[in-house]
Amino acid sequence: MVIVSSEEQAQQSESAYERVCRYLDAFQLGLKPMLFDVSTSSSLLAAQAVGVEVGAIAKTICFQIKEEPVLVVTSGDVRVNIKKLKVVAGGKPKFVDPDKAMQYTGYPVGGVCPFALPSPMRIFIDESLRRFPVVYIAAGTANSALPITVDQLATITGGEEVDLTEYIDG
Numbered sequence: 001m002v003i004v005s006s007e008e009q010a011q012q013s014e015s016a017y018e019r020v021c022r023y024l025d026a027f028q029l030g031l032k033p034m035l036f037d038v039s040t041s042s043s044l045l046a047a048q049a050v051g052v053e054v055g056a057i058a059k060t061i062c063f064q065i066k067e068e069p070v071l072v073v074t075s076g077d078v079r080v081n082i083k084k085l086k087v088v089a090g091g092k093p094k095f096v097d098p099d100k101a102m103q104y105t106g107y108p109v110g111g112v113c114p115f116a117l118p119s120p121m122r123i124f125i126d127e128s129l130r131r132f133p134v135v136y137i138a139a140g141t142a143n144s145a146l147p148i149t150v151d152q153l154a155t156i157t158g159g160e161e162v163d164l165t166e167y168i169d170g
Helices: 006-013 016-025 043-050 082-089 098-105 127-131 148-159
Strands: 055-067 066-076 079-080 094-095 122-126 133-138 143-149 160-162 166-167
Touching: 016 143, 043 055, 043 143, 055 082, 066 079, 066 098, 066 127, 079 082, 079 160, 082 094, 082 160, 094 143, 122 127, 122 148, 127 148, 127 166, 133 148, 143 148
Parallel strands: 055 133, 066 122, 122 160
Antiparallel strands: 055 066, 055 094, 079 166, 133 143
């Protein structure tokens, strides 16, 4: 028999979106996620829902380096350069499957948020996001977006700002 504390029960019953909102409230920055009636599960879909270019969408990608999870937050119009990530992170990065991403982050793929995580992990914020005064990041669901500045994102996540990407041709 597994005994679950009342706090653990509350966390389990709290939705991912509610968890993100509660976490943000502690920073008192006035940040409020938006919910949509359409999917924001990809950079293109999120850009269409929000009404911005794809690059202004901050996508969060979960990797495993050695045995540790790592999150990379990049603009929606770039791809992670695995060689750069290997150098910065100190090991060979592997993409994790959706189940493992959910286990590590507590969020479904398409809604992964880089904060309010079940346990601490290393977070890299790519410099590509600096092109935009505000970026839009998933807020725990595949139909949400949080407008946030890169400085606010770095403060909230404790993430390291680095150059990890390359632009996609076309």
